[in-house]
Amino acid sequence: MAVPMFYHTGQFRENEELVLSEDTSRHMVQVLRMAPGASVELTNGTGSLARTVITKADKKRCAVSVEAIRTDKEPASRLTLAVSFTKNASRNEWLLEKATEHGVRRIVPVLSKRSEREKFRYDRLHSILISALIQSRQTYLPELSEPLSFEDMIARSTGTSRKLLAHCIDGIPRRPLPEALEAGSDAVIMIGPEGDFTPEEVALAMDAGFQGIHLGSNRLRTETAALAVCAYFNLINYAD
Incomplete structure (x- = not known):
């Protein structure tokens, strides 16, 4: 036991x-x-x-x-998950719990044009991270950032080797996630709100060096897409 x-x-x-x-x-x-x-x-x-x-x-x-x-040594590959939270608090809390279990290193609530939630109970969210850390028996607690505007998140992502943004906009280039991620590299991955990022936001990110990605042919909820990203990143880096 x-x-x-x-x-x-x-x-x-x-x-x-x-x-x-x-x-x-x-x-x-x-x-x-x-x-x-x-x-x-x-x-x-x-x-x-x-x-x-x-x-x-x-x-x-x-x-x-x-x-x-x-x-314990800090994980060699670190994932920053930048996500536009939904208006449903329980879904956001579920995402934080599961992202922590998958070893995400930093979580940033992003305020985009179509974001549904702009205010957060930081103490409540922090306690969820701690509970998930203990449940999964890890020793590195994810950093929970204060909310950042979309523009600030883009500006603060310089220097990261892999900068990816998931979107569903036809006509704007997107690669499958497995083609865009590489084991052993840090990554910043942005997940948009239920209404997706706007074309202007996607263009701004692309101009700053982000690559567009998709997670398959199905339309996913925000928290589902974010969890899929965390699971895949963890799998390719720490499957052994």
Whole structure:
């Protein structure tokens, strides 16, 4: 049985005693019924995993002692997913959860001309990322950016080797995703809103070095297209 894993901010040091948050403490003591001497793993979301032992089981201030620390290498290939969120909050939250499970490194809400949602509960979305990180037993938490306008996202994507934009506009060049992605390369991939990016936005992106892509002949929802991109990127880079 896997050792229970939780999120804890900050850096770890061997033999250090840590006091955990009230939420984590409550879950450990009241839900999992953990007692002193039980093993717990902690990650800080920046690549470190601490093997700890409970020294004080308190539902508000659980304490653990750090026995060993593992530092994972940052993934060699990093995906930035820039997506125009839908007006349905639950669909956006589902996407964040699944994108995290697939190891996306950065998520940027993009405000395009046809975007349906412009305001976000950052604390709520961040907590979803943490839950998905723990569920998938990873040690690198995705960065959740503040919303960026379409133009700002394009301007801030300079220097990335693969810059891709999914669209459904006939007459504007598009390549299948497998032809446009290359294993071992960082990528920025933009997914538009339900009404797609406008032709003017696509042209602006192309002028800035983006390539148009498609994900097959079926018309996909925003969150479905975004998840397909994450899954394929993860598959070609980390399938072994």
